[in-house]
Amino acid sequence: MARSGSKKFRRIFWLGALAVVLGLGVAATFYILYLDHLVTRQFEGRRWTLPAQVYAAPLELYAGLALSGGDLEHELQRLQYRRVERLEHPGSYRVQGSRIDVALRAARFADEESRPAAILSVVSTDKGIESIRDSDGKDLPIVRLEPLLIGSIFPIHGEDRIVVTPQEVPTLLPQALATVEDRKFYSHHGVDPTAIMRALWQNMRAGQIEQGGSTLTQQLVKSYFLDPRRTLGRKVREAIMAISLDAHFSKQDLMNAYINEIFLGQDGDRAIHGFGLASQFYFGKPLSELDLSEVALLVAVVRGPTYYDPRRHPDRVRARRDMVLKLMAERGIVKQADALAAEKKPLGVTARAAGAYFPAYLDFVRRTLRRDYHEQDLTEAGLRIYTSLEPRAQEQAEKALERELARLDKQKKYPDSKLEGAVVVTSPQSGDVIAIVGSRNVGYDGFNRALDARRAMGSLVKPFIYLTAFETGRYNAATVVQDAPVAIKLANGTVWRPENFTRQTYGPVPVVHALAESLNLATVGVGMDVGLPKITETLGRFGLEHLPAQVPAMLLGTIEVTPMEVAQLYNGLANGGFRTPLRAVRAVISAEGKALKAFPLEVTPVATPEVVFEVDRMMEQVMEKGTGRAAKAVLPANLVVAGKSGTSSDYHDNWFAGFSGSHLAVVWVGYDDNLPTGFTGSSGALPIWARLMAGLGTTSWEAPMPESLAETWIDYSSGLRVDKSCSDPNTVPIAVPVGTELPMKPGCGGNSLQSIVERAGEWIRDLLH
Amino acid sequence: MMFKAAPAGKKGPYFVVLLLMAATLAGCSVFQHPPEAPSSPPGANSPSGPGTAQPQPAPPSEATPVPEPPKAPPKQFKLSPATHALVQQAHNQAHAGAFAPAAATLERALRIEPENPLLWIELGQIRLSENNPGQADAMGRKALALATGDPQAQASSWRLIAESLRVRGRNQEAADADKKAGALSTRS
Numbered sequence: 017m018a019r020s021g022s023k024k025f026r027r028i029f030w031l032g033a034l035a036v037v038l039g040l041g042v043a044a045t046f047y048i049l050y051l052d053h054l055v056t057r058q059f060e061g062r063r064w065t066l067p068a069q070v071y072a073a074p075l076e077l078y079a080g081l082a083l084s085g086g087d088l089e090h091e092l093q094r095l096q097y098r099r100v101e102r103l104e105h106p107g108s109y110r111v112q113g114s115r116i117d118v119a120l121r122a123a124r125f126a127d128e129e130s131r132p133a134a135i136l137s138v139v140s141t142d143k144g145i146e147s148i149r150d151s152d153g154k155d156l157p158i159v160r161l162e163p164l165l166i167g168s169i170f171p172i173h174g175e176d177r178i179v180v181t182p183q184e185v186p187t188l189l190p191q192a193l194a195t196v197e198d199r200k201f202y203s204h205h206g207v208d209p210t211a212i213m214r215a216l217w218q219n220m221r222a223g224q225i226e227q228g229g230s231t232l233t234q235q236l237v238k239s240y241f242l243d244p245r246r247t248l249g250r251k252v253r254e255a256i257m258a259i260s261l262d263a264h265f266s267k268q269d270l271m272n273a274y275i276n277e278i279f280l281g282q283d284g285d286r287a288i289h290g291f292g293l294a295s296q297f298y299f300g301k302p303l304s305e306l307d308l309s310e311v312a313l314l315v316a317v318v319r320g321p322t323y324y325d326p327r328r329h330p331d332r333v334r335a336r337r338d339m340v341l342k343l344m345a346e347r348g349i350v351k352q353a354d355a356l357a358a359e360k361k362p363l364g365v366t367a368r369a370a371g372a373y374f375p376a377y378l379d380f381v382r383r384t385l386r387r388d389y390h391e392q393d394l395t396e397a398g399l400r401i402y403t404s405l406e407p408r409a410q411e412q413a414e415k416a417l418e419r420e421l422a423r424l425d426k427q428k429k430y431p432d433s434k435l436e437g438a439v440v441v442t443s444p445q446s447g448d449v450i451a452i453v454g455s456r457n458v459g460y461d462g463f464n465r466a467l468d469a470r471r472a473m474g475s476l477v478k479p480f481i482y483l484t485a486f487e488t489g490r491y492n493a494a495t496v497v498q499d500a501p502v503a504i505k506l507a508n509g510t511v512w513r514p515e516n517f518t519r520q521t522y523g524p525v526p527v528v529h530a531l532a533e534s535l536n537l538a539t540v541g542v543g544m545d546v547g548l549p550k551i552t553e554t555l556g557r558f559g560l561e562h563l564p565a566q567v568p569a570m571l572l573g574t575i576e577v578t579p580m581e582v583a584q585l586y587n588g589l590a591n592g593g594f595r596t597p598l599r600a601v602r603a604v605i606s607a608e609g610k611a612l613k614a615f616p617l618e619v620t621p622v623a624t625p626e627v628v629f630e631v632d633r634m635m636e637q638v639m640e641k642g643t644g645r646a647a648k649a650v651l652p653a654n655l656v657v658a659g660k661s662g663t664s665s666d667y668h669d670n671w672f673a674g675f676s677g678s679h680l681a682v683v684w685v686g687y688d689d690n691l692p693t694g695f696t697g698s699s700g701a702l703p704i705w706a707r708l709m710a711g712l713g714t715t716s717w718e719a720p721m722p723e724s725l726a727e728t729w730i731d732y733s734s735g736l737r738v739d740k741s742c743s744d745p746n747t748v749p750i751a752v753p754v755g756t757e758l759p760m761k762p763g764c765g766g767n768s769l770q771s772i773v774e775r776a777g778e779w780i781r782d783l784l785h
Numbered sequence: 786m787m788f789k790a791a792p793a794g795k796k797g798p799y800f801v802v803l804l805l806m807a808a809t810l811a812g813c814s815v816f817q818h819p820p821e822a823p824s825s826p827p828g829a830n831s832p833s834g835p836g837t838a839q840p841q842p843a844p845p846s847e848a849t850p851v852p853e854p855p856k857a858p859p860k861q862f863k864l865s866p867a868t869h870a871l872v873q874q875a876h877n878q879a880h881a882g883a884f885a886p887a888a889a890t891l892e893r894a895l896r897i898e899p900e901n902p903l904l905w906i907e908l909g910q911i912r913l914s915e916n917n918p919g920q921a922d923a924m925g926r927k928a929l930a931l932a933t934g935d936p937q938a939q940a941s942s943w944r945l946i947a948e949s950l951r952v953r954g955r956n957q958e959a960a961d962a963d964k965k966a967g968a969l970s971t972r973s
Contacts, residue, residue: 076867076893076896076897078865078866078867078897079866079867080865080867126889127886127889127890127893155866157866157867157869157870158866158867158870158871443896443899444899445895445899445900446892446895446896446899448896592927592930592931593930594923594926594927594930602889602892603889611885611886614885614889616885616888616889616892617888617892617895617908618920618923619920619923619924619927620923621923621926621927625930677900678899719900719930719931720930720931720932720933720934721854721933722930722933723933726851726852726853726854727854728851737849737851752851753851754850754851754852754853755850755851755853756850756851757848757849757850757851758848758849758850758851759848759849760848760849
């Protein structure tokens with residue numbers, strides 16, 4: 017009985033145990049299947065999770081371009097081309113007198129999917145490029161350098177990466193990684209028990225965790241799920257997932273995933289993931305171009321990107337790099353001599369992180385794209401975004417703002433408040449925005465004044481008042497207007513009595529004089545005569561979106577605008593009366609190379625070429641004789657530019673907006689808390705504008721004069737017509753409609769009969785020539 | 786300014802014709818907006834009208850009309866080797882029906898020579914092919930403003946404008962534009 021009872025009990029016990037084991041087995045199987053599903057899904061998903069890459073405008077090279085040999089070298093260095101004695105691989109150049117041979121990298125453009133690598137010979141003198149030939153000596157009419165990568169749009173949690181294909185990876189890299197991080201990578205099944213035992217033993221001896229026994233696959237899993245806890249449960253989970261990945265994917269796939277996944281540095285709130293981005297971040301060049309010492313350095317960083325930060329702890333990272341090189345030589349991956357030579361090399365890390373240089377510009381790009389794309393498309397879909405940024409112009413704009421504000425700091429009224437500034441530069445005819453500076457801390461991704469500082473435009477409104485006046489047909493540049501006290505009764509019953517800046521009045525003056533000297537009273541008079549509705553309408557036509565309230569004070573620029581809005585308004589003046597939407601993005605290309613969206617050039621006529629020319633010609637006099645004349649000392653002697661200063665009441669904001677033939681620049685200077693600066697547009701913003709224009713290597717403003725206009729010379733004070741031959745420094749050239757009747761100034765050249773005879777004489781001389 | 790540097794050319798016989806042409810053209814604005822196209826009424830210098838500060842009449846003196854400037858010899862816009870290569874490429878792209886890439890190629894050319902009316906005309910023609918007559922018209926007018934002094938380029942601009950008007954059924958305006966193109970063609 018007892019026996020059979022215990023037998024029965026035993027049977028029940030074993031059956032129960034079996035059921036539990038089976039149950040656990042089923043549960044474990046489900047758990048493993050679950051983990052397997054999780055990790056493979058993550059692995060597959062990651063292949064396509066890549067932030068949009070943002071590129072600057074590519075530099076076009078062609079015979080006749082004003083680019084000296086030195087300039088070309090500078091541009092190549094910006095793209096991290098190396099100067100060598102013998103051209104070997106793409107990304108290098110050599111200098112042979114006036115000839116520069118370039119081993120051009122393969123590149124992708126907005127309108128060209130793959131331009132293969134090629135060798136070029138560029139002959140360039142001080143005047144510019146003379147010829148460009150290919151390796152067969154054939155003349156090339158036009159070639160472009162690859163566009164500079166200026167940043168990427170990464171998600172809020174901050175993971176940024178550039179994904180590379182196995183073909184873009186130097187063969188040394190996987191070998192070095194396996195050697196240093198996971199010796200049995202190519203033979204184990206995802207985990208390496210001997211490595212774990214070795215690590216355990218070493219950690220026990222050291223009394224702390226010194227070495228991880230993780231395989232590359234385990235590290236990959238760890239990176240996917242970002243769990244910082246060091247628990248046994250997590251370790252087991254990781255091990256199961258690693259075995260699962262190893263079973264599903266080839267070693268090469270896993271290695272490539274590792275190369276694209278692993279964390280390699282931190283840049284503010286941007287986490288640098290993958291060797292593709294790390295190569296750009298630390299060396300400013302593509303991964304495929306790294307040499308042995310550079311590969312070894314990145315492998316050294318893997319172990320602890322903060323501890324081995326090459327910019328902060330160069331000594332630490334150097335010691336570990338040399339250890340990596342030794343290990344590679346020991347295992348026979350590289351020759352002993354090569355490893356020794358590599359050890360002698362400096363770290364070669366760039367001073368600043370490449371990319372994300374231009375936060376204000378990237379901000380504008382992001383805002384443009386958010387109108388059409390979801391955040392996720394931008395941060396995950398691997399888009400390529402081609403912009404109009406010109407790194408050279410951007411550098412000039414940053415430099416001009418930084419230097420001149422530092423100079424103004426010494427004269428400022430409020431030592432405790434920080435004077436701030438913003439700059440926008442465009443190519444007027446194409447509407448390309450080529451540079452944006454949003455703060456004097458140019459690399460700081462904060463308040464973007466170029467887009468968000470909405471301030472009174474002051475006298476920048478005046479050209480639009482005179483343009484509207486010319487459109488009525490009742491005014492021209494020589495029309496004499498009265499600069500005299502004005503009293504205007506406002507709707508609320510009060511009386512508005514504006515004043516000139518100098519608090520003086522100037523009596524009768526020609527319009528060109530009133531604009532050039534920025535006379536308030538004369539302008540208010542003209543503005544009231546023309547009518548506020550018409551002037552508001554003009555501003556709307558030129559692209560102002562928020563139309564101001566029609567109060568008389570708008571004539572003195574109480575209208576609040578951002579620097580970018582001013583750029584849009586003045587672009588129409590610089591572009592002969594054609595409005596062109598300002599654009600930063602040229603094209604968006606999908607990860608598969610399909611053009612998703614283009615922002616094509618559009619022009620809309622918003623004023624006749626005639627009135628715009630008349631106004632532009634007066635703005636030339638602002639620079640010659642008026643409030644912009646101080647720029648002459650800084651600008652090249654024969655450069656013709658046109659512009660206008662602006663100062664809001666009590667010196668809160670000061671502006672300068674102006675253009676040459678090829679560039680428009682708008683500069684704002686002021687305090688964030690809206691304190692008076694004590695500067696006028698001419699003393700605050702103008703020096704920045706002038707320095708910027710001088711640095712751009714720009715061309716003269718020389719729009720063709722419409723055939724229905726004629727150039728004539730008038731006396732700057734009285735507006736009376738004078739003969740050009742009259743060598744009086746007080747005369748200025750203006751453009752007026754042909755047939756406009758202008759009274760002659762008595763005296764010099766006053767006799768019109770005489771001038772007719774002179775003209776006839778000239779004509780006869782021409783004929784006889 | 787260009788007329789300042791007017792070199793002596795073989796302009797004798799054409800001179801009067803040029804003046805007449807220009808005089809007729811001076812009246813017609815290329816622009817449809819705003820309605821008060823700038824003309825130059827006599828006495829523009831002493832306007833009258835309501836306002837708080839009247840423009841002042843100039844001190845009495847003989848008022849003489851500003852004469853038309855002597856005409857510069859006609860110029861002729863050309864393409865540089867670089868922009869020529871890009872225009873060729875754009876033609877090939879357009880031929881294959883790839884209008885957007887062709888336009889992008891022409892924009893590359895325009896960044897190099899933004900003041901060359903021939904490139905604006907090329908881009909306007911692509912816009913016509915893309916069935917965007919509004920932009921074709923605008924590009925034609927942009928080209929026209931830049932083409933001052935080059936009757937050939939002016940004529941081409943007017944032809945582009947004419948075509949863009951015809952597409953939109955504005956046949957009378959199209960005919961006028963064509964007439965202007967014709968007159969200019971004989972001038973060169």
